Amino acid sequence: MTVLDKLFKGELAALARIISYIENRDEGYRRLLSRLYPRSGKALKIGFTGPPGAGKSSLVNCVAKKLLADGKQVGIIAVDPTSPFTGGALLGDRVRMSDLPTDGSVYVRSMATRGSRGGLAAATGNVTVALDAFGFDYILIETVGVGQVELDIIDTCDTVVVILVPESGDAIQALKAGLMEIADIFAINKADRPGAKNIIAALQNMLEIKREQSEWKWPVIPTEAINNKNIDELLAGILAHVECTRKSGRFERHRREQIRKKIFNILESQLNALLHDRLVDVSDLEKIVSDIYSGKSDPYTASEELFKLAPMK
Amino acid sequence: MTVLDKLFKGELAALARIISYIENRDEGYRRLLSRLYPRSGKALKIGFTGPPGAGKSSLVNCVAKKLLADGKQVGIIAVDPTSPFTGGALLGDRVRMSDLPTDGSVYVRSMATRGSRGGLAAATGNVTVALDAFGFDYILIETVGVGQVELDIIDTCDTVVVILVPESGDAIQALKAGLMEIADIFAINKADRPGAKNIIAALQNMLEIKREQSEWKWPVIPTEAINNKNIDELLAGILAHVECTRKSGRFERHRREQIRKKIFNILESQLNALLHDRLVDVSDLEKIVSDIYSGKSDPYTASEELFKLAPMK
Numbered sequence: 106m107t108v109l110d111k112l113f114k115g116e117l118a119a120l121a122r123i124i125s126y127i128e129n130r131d132e133g134y135r136r137l138l139s140r141l142y143p144r145s146g147k148a149l150k151i152g153f154t155g156p157p158g159a160g161k162s163s164l165v166n167c168v169a170k171k172l173l174a175d176g177k178q179v180g181i182i183a184v185d186p187t188s189p190f191t192g193g194a195l196l197g198d199r200v201r202m203s204d205l206p207t208d209g210s211v212y213v214r215s216m217a218t219r220g221s222r223g224g225l226a227a228a229t230g231n232v233t234v235a236l237d238a239f240g241f242d243y244i245l246i247e248t249v250g251v252g253q254v255e256l257d258i259i260d261t262c263d264t265v266v267v268i269l270v271p272e273s274g275d276a277i278q279a280l281k282a283g284l285m286e287i288a289d290i291f292a293i294n295k296a297d298r299p300g301a302k303n304i305i306a307a308l309q310n311m312l313e314i315k316r317e318q319s320e321w322k323w324p325v326i327p328t329e330a331i332n333n334k335n336i337d338e339l340l341a342g343i344l345a346h347v348e349c350t351r352k353s354g355r356f357e358r359h360r361r362e363q364i365r366k367k368i369f370n371i372l373e374s375q376l377n378a379l380l381h382d383r384l385v386d387v388s389d390l391e392k393i394v395s396d397i398y399s400g401k402s403d404p405y406t407a408s409e410e411l412f413k414l415a416p417m418k
Numbered sequence: 419m420t421v422l423d424k425l426f427k428g429e430l431a432a433l434a435r436i437i438s439y440i441e442n443r444d445e446g447y448r449r450l451l452s453r454l455y456p457r458s459g460k461a462l463k464i465g466f467t468g469p470p471g472a473g474k475s476s477l478v479n480c481v482a483k484k485l486l487a488d489g490k491q492v493g494i495i496a497v498d499p500t501s502p503f504t505g506g507a508l509l510g511d512r513v514r515m516s517d518l519p520t521d522g523s524v525y526v527r528s529m530a531t532r533g534s535r536g537g538l539a540a541a542t543g544n545v546t547v548a549l550d551a552f553g554f555d556y557i558l559i560e561t562v563g564v565g566q567v568e569l570d571i572i573d574t575c576d577t578v579v580v581i582l583v584p585e586s587g588d589a590i591q592a593l594k595a596g597l598m599e600i601a602d603i604f605a606i607n608k609a610d611r612p613g614a615k616n617i618i619a620a621l622q623n624m625l626e627i628k629r630e631q632s633e634w635k636w637p638v639i640p641t642e643a644i645n646n647k648n649i650d651e652l653l654a655g656i657l658a659h660v661e662c663t664r665k666s667g668r669f670e671r672h673r674r675e676q677i678r679k680k681i682f683n684i685l686e687s688q689l690n691a692l693l694h695d696r697l698v699d700v701s702d703l704e705k706i707v708s709d710i711y712s713g714k715s716d717p718y719t720a721s722e723e724l725f726k727l728a729p730m731k
Contacts, residue, residue, distance in 0.1 A: 135718045142716030357711070364710045364717060369697060371721035373690050380685055390678070397677045398670070403455030404677060405448045408684035 109140055112239055117209055120239050124214060127231045138231055145237035148180070150244045151343055152259045154287075155268030160294045163330035164268060164339075165247045166205065171336050172243055173210055180236035181213040184229055184248040184258055212236070227370060230261045259287050260363060263356065264346045266290045266339070269308075271300030285311070289323065290342045296327030296335075321349050387411065422453055425552055430522055433552050437527060440544045451544055458550035461493070463557045464656055465572050467600075468581030473607045476643035477581060477652075478560045479518065484649050485556050486523055493549035494526040497542055497561040497571055525549070540683060543574045572600050573676060576669065577659045579603045579652070582621075584613030598624070602636065603655045609640030609648070634662050700724065 111119035123141075126134050151168075155161050162183070169179045205211050214236075216229060229246070236244050248258050259265050267288035272295075293305055305325055312323045324342045328335045350356040384390065393411070396402040424432035436454075439447050466478050475496070482492045518524050527549075529542060542559070549557050561571050572578050580601035585608075606618055618638050625636045637655045641648045663669040697703065706724075709715040 139716050139718045142710075142718070143713040146711075146713055361707050361711055364707050365703070367717040368706070368710075368721050368724065369694065371717060372693055372697070372725055375721070375725055376689055376693060377686050380689060381682065384682060384685070393681070394674050394677050397455075397681075398459075398674055400456040400459060403452045404680040404684060405452045405455065408681050408688070411681065412685055412688055 109137065112141075112235070113144070115209075115240065117212060120212065120235060121214075124232050124235050127235060128216070128228050130228075134231075138234055141234050141238040145234045148233075148237040148241050148244050149264070149347055150233055150237075150246060150262045152246045152248065152262035152265040153268060154248050154259065154265065154284075155294075156270075158272075159268045159270045160330045161247050161268050164292060164294055164328060164336075165245050167328075167330050167333055167336045168340055168343075169205060169211060169243075169245060171340050173206065177210075177242040178240060179211045180233075180239070180241035180244045181211065182229060182232060182236070182244065182246045183213065183215045184246065212239075212241070227374070229258050230367065233261055260366060263350070263359065264289045264343055266292055266343065268292045268294050269304060270295045271298045271304055285315070289321070289346045290339070291323065291325040292339055293325060293327045294330055296329055297332075301327060320353055321346065384411070422450065425454075425548070426457070428522075428553065430525060433525065433548060434527075437545050437548050440548060441529070441541050443541075447544075451547055454547050454551040458547045461546075461550040461554050461557050462577070462660055463546055463550075463559060463575045465575035465578040466558065466560045466581060467572065467578065467597075468607075469583075471585075472581045472583045473643045474560050474581050477605060477607055477641060477649075478558050480641075480643050480646055480649045481653055481656075482518060482524060482556075482558060484653050486519065490523075490555040491553060492524045493546075493552070493554035493557045494524065495542060495545060495549070495557065495559045496526065496528045497559065525552075525554070540687070542571050543680065546574055573679060576663070576672065577602045577656055579605055579656065581605045581607050582617060583608045584611045584617055598628070602634070602659045603652070604636065604638045605652055606638060606640045607643055609642055610645075614640060633666055634659065697724075 106114075108119045108122055112123055123137060125131075126137060153161050153165050165181060165183075169181060172179050205213065214232065216232070233244050233246070246258060246262060265287050267284055267290070269291065270293070291308055293301055293308075295301070296305075305327060308325045312325070316322050324345075326335060326339050326342055328339055330336075347356065350359065387393075393402065393407050397404055397407060419427075421432045421435055425436055436450060438444075439450060464481075466474050468474050478494060478496075482494060485492050518526065527545065529545070546557050546559070559571060559575060578600050580597055580603070582604065583606070604621055606614055606621075608614070609618075618640060621638045625638070629635050637658075639648060639652050639655055641652055643649075660669065663672065700706075706715065706720050710717055710720060
């Protein structure tokens with residue numbers, strides 16, 4: 106029996122091995138993904154993002170337990186795109202997740218860049234395919250809110266929860282810049298702390314116009330992960346979002362858009378690998394580099410010439 | 419007189435305008451870069467990275483003032499790749515820099531992703547070309563240590579200073595993963611705090627083997643930016659690194675490697691734009707997406723087919 110058969114039979118050890126193949130891009134990982142893909146598509150993928158210290162792990166933990174109590178199977182991917190300096194914090198978060206059951210109804214996977222460049226977003230999307238094909242009903246993806254990698258990962262999700270805390274009052278200004286576009290639901294965690302009312306009021310205010318123009322009303326839900334408070338409301342909000350987008354057709358449109366992006370990303374990385382190979386073969390590349398180094402040419406002009414010569418026109 | 423002529427004449431306002439063109443990729447920005455490039459190459463580019471709260475801005479400030487006192491002209495690029503949540507902190511840092519002189523001998527530019535995707539690293543490299551062509555002797559690039567974007571920006575520099583504080587004791591473990599490779603100099607800032615001796619000893623220990631195998635000895639320099647302490651030593655370390663790499667030929671090899679990467683990156687982005695245009699033209703793309711959405715196909719198989727059909731072979 107192949108490891109893939111074992112995965113389809115529900116063996117967690119086989120799932121773990123296949124995820125490692127996918128993460129490491131071991132030989133044949135794309136063929137594996139081709140086999141997994143047709144069995145995927147049923148899981149709901151929920152993203153959780155927010156600043157460090159907002160209690161993301163705790164909140165994801167609470168939501169997972171609620172889903173498990175409802176008889177659902179839950180996969181969790183914890184992504185930490187922050188590299189070298191915060192290696193410690195990652196482990197700290199994972200320890201907190203250890204009170205989840207070990208009966209196979211939940212599976213937690215951590216992914217971190219640890220200084221490596223790129224590829225994390227693509228790998229995360231591929232790992233969700235494996236979890237999805239395995240049969241999890243929900244895949245919860247937790248990511249620290251730092252720039253590009255995080256936004257790419259959010260592209261994998263059906264619904265995105267942005268978690269803020271009363272202390273992130275200043276973030277409201279910044280929210281306008283980028284997060285408003287990716288958030289479907291706001292959770293204000295540690296809502297017992299001073300300032301909670303202020304940040305909720307500020308958010309409600311910001312959402313007014315958006316709500317007028319849309320069927321979806323962007324709920325702002327105060328939570329206290331540490332006291333397991335309002336988790337029902339948060340989960341209800343998530344399910345309401347899925348239902349609303351399913352009805353409006355946005356759910357399908359969004360998933361089709363994700364497929365288009367996935368195709369583009371695969372072609373892009375194949376093409377770039379090809380470009381890399383071809384560029385190494387350009388016989389006078391070192392002469393071109395010398396001309397640029399000495400100021401006789403520049404990378405922009407040289408690239409135009411190279412692009413004309415390149416075999417992938 | 420064109421804005422480019424004004425820049426070459428030393429007008430800061432022209433520099434600021436051209437940097438904006440470059441940042442926004444306004445029409446013709448590549449031709450601008452082609453014109454700027456041959457005048458660049460003289461500035462030394464020094465990168466400063468470290469965890470939030472390490473005092474990067476203060477230390478960069480101190481180094482800049484020391485250089486200015488020596489009669490040098492200094493450009494500073496402050497990059498904040500952390501997006502939505504930390505918009506506030508960015509401004510805080512910039513305020514601290516306001517005690518620099520306003521006589522034109524120093525120019526500070528902040529760059530932030532603010533939720534936008536990609537392109538920051540490329541833009542930063544292009545902005546250094548403008549500062550370099552303007553005539554600054556030193557370009558100091560400050561970046562928060564978070565993952566990919568930061569590593570890419572570091573590729574722009576000749577010398578990299580990694581700033582740690584006694585509180586980052588845990589970071590030593592993580593350092594092994596990625597930062598050891600990019601650091602040329604370690605500054606232990608806030609060195610008057612407890613734990614400074616420990617982190618310095620741990621670093622010295624880690625560096626032992628590296629030092630044996632190399633001419634460069636990776637200095638570990640305790641600093642106190644707030645008291646302007648040991649800045650001379652830090653600057654001396656930077657200059658020693660430049661001298662050492664110039665002698666060994668590494669300086670030139672490194673800059674040539676940066677040129678190779680730059681060419682590759684330009685071609686890559688042109689190729690990806692072309693790919694995007696062509697993919698939109700694939701007449702049965704929506705049918706392919708539908709097949710994938712319904713589980714009849716998968717993105718990996720579909721991409722293989724598309725790659726065969728694509729005109730950019």
